[in-house]
Amino acid sequence: MPDTGTTTETTTDWKSAWESTIMPTYGTPAIELVSGSGSRVTDSDGRGYIDLLAGIAVNALGHAHPAIVEAVSTQIATLGHTSNIFAHPQVIALAGKLRDLISPDAHVFFSNSGGEANEAAFKTARLTGKRRILAADHGFHGRTMGSLAMTGQPGKRAPFEPMPAGVEFYPYGDLDALRALVEQNPTDTAAIIMESVQGETGVIPAPPGFLAGVRALCDEFGVLMIVDEVQAGMGRTGQWFGYQADGVLPDVITLAKGLGGGLPIGACVAATPAGKLLAAGQHGTTFGGNPVSCAAGNAVIDTILADGILDNVQTQGEYIRTELEALDTVTEVRGRGLMLGVVLKEPHPGFVAEAMDAGLLLNQPADDVIRLVPPLNITDTDVREAVQILKELLK
The missing domain is CATH 3.40.640.10 (Type I PLP-dependent aspartate aminotransferase-like (Major domain))
Known part of the structure; x- marks a missing residue:
């Protein structure tokens, strides 16, 4: 990850500032992100994450892509x-x-x-x-x-x-x-x-x-x-x-x-x-x-x-689907490419927080669905590490 510099701001500080200045339309976020490179981001406490949400399908080329x-x-x-x-x-x-x-x-x-x-x-x-x-x-x-x-x-x-x-x-x-x-x-x-x-x-x-x-x-x-x-x-x-x-x-x-x-x-x-x-x-x-x-x-x-990124989308999406659909706790993986919904056999409303603790950013549009929309150019290394973490959590 790139050097994020030093910060003396505490979690309490930024959360208090958020709540006192920003309309409560989103609630208070769990973490404050300060930097990113590729498919990885770092928060203000120095913790790193693999970003499987990409700003809700926005960061198509990941973070800080040289061309952008x-x-x-x-x-x-x-x-x-x-x-x-x-x-x-x-x-x-x-x-x-x-x-x-x-x-x-x-x-x-x-x-x-x-x-x-x-x-x-x-x-x-x-x-x-x-x-x-x-x-x-x-x-x-x-x-x-x-x-x-x-x-x-x-x-x-x-x-x-x-x-x-x-x-x-x-x-x-x-x-x-x-x-x-x-x-x-x-x-x-x-x-x-x-x-x-x-x-x-x-x-x-x-x-x-x-x-x-x-x-x-x-x-x-x-x-x-x-x-x-x-x-x-x-x-x-x-x-x-x-x-x-x-x-x-x-x-x-x-x-x-x-x-x-x-x-x-x-x-x-x-x-x-x-x-x-x-x-x-x-x-x-x-x-x-x-x-x-x-x-x-x-x-x-x-x-x-x-860069032939559409091929990467298909390759990585198929790998994620194949690996996660093999789990006993997963009913199916819906979607195409790198727009995937992992349908759980049982609702698990706390999964986002558990994934964040394990170093993954994702979200849940429903209690029994995990949404994965990572950067389109996510690498083999990041996909395989993320899938391994997901498999451990979903067991």
């Missing part, structure tokens, strides 16, 4: 911010790279987060002139009011109701139920939105063929297909985007998290003529497409391509 460090350092010393009144090379280059990965017809709106990207998708759908948006039960699309309205978790919506109107929910993966819902009012159905892999619910991939069925349904009724790739996109599943598993092209794709490799950026990408729906003055954001964040995004894409 160089890109953002050079950019901040050159041009830090312009707003969208002016163009700059980094945003044009990143939009071009996304177009190359998605569709030659793609148009991009850059935001600062996944929630904002989904907010742009929500507004895009409304500009079709139709009002209904169909979203999946248990899905998660963000915490802004529009993205929250499409989040299929009533407990998250309830404190902030009334939500923006017009959103109805369908069972994720149930094509027959979705068709029945569309047919209730097909002429006023603007869009169907889903995640290719539901992340916050417990890493649940869409059943094989479901996305292809949704694509056909949307084509039949003239409905926009929106796929939220905020967590599953940017190589997380071993392909650039989760929807590619079904060989489809959505009308709108939302991205964030891994796109910036740790820098805040989101994108709403319209891969079809839907990209022309939002007209001048109808949407915007001061920081969207910021030069420094876009420089990071360009470095992420270039590095994934140059």
Whole structure:
């Protein structure tokens, strides 16, 4: 690990400072991280951890990757911010790279987060002139009011109701139920939105063929297909985007998290003529497409391509799956690539703390599911050490 320097701050000091200055939306964290390199991080007490959470699928190239460090350092010393009144090379280059990965017809709106990207998708759908948006039960699309309205978790919506109107929910993966819902009012159905892999619910991939069925349904009724790739996109599943598993092209794709490799950026990408729906003055954001964040995004894409990182995602993901599914305490390992949910035979709500004590960072979207979303370039050494620790804990 790199030298973290010396600190006289105690755990009590930083926790007291956190609680006295920061809104309690996250609770008080268990540890304070001060440095990282690759897939390893160090806390303010000098303890090291293998990071299997990666900022919740954000640090695609791990911590302090040289390509990102160089890109953002050079950019901040050159041009830090312009707003969208002016163009700059980094945003044009990143939009071009996304177009190359998605569709030659793609148009991009850059935001600062996944929630904002989904907010742009929500507004895009409304500009079709139709009002209904169909979203999946248990899905998660963000915490802004529009993205929250499409989040299929009533407990998250309830404190902030009334939500923006017009959103109805369908069972994720149930094509027959979705068709029945569309047919209730097909002429006023603007869009169907889903995640290719539901992340916050417990890493649940869409059943094989479901996305292809949704694509056909949307084509039949003239409905926009929106796929939220905020967590599953940017190589997380071993392909650039989760929807590619079904060989489809959505009308709108939302991205964030891994796109910036740790820098805040989101994108709403319209891969079809839907990209022309939002007209001048109808949407915007001061920081969207910021030069420094876009420089990071360009470095992420270039590095994934140059270093063959998608192959590493598939190799390491398969190793983790094979090793953990062999355990008697594990029912299955869901997901693809390095977006994995380890389903336990019995609920174990204290596992995150136990793993942290053993030197691993991960989380639990449910008491019986452990989520593993490490950096995409995690090494053989780190994967094997982490798996060995997990196996000991899960025994």
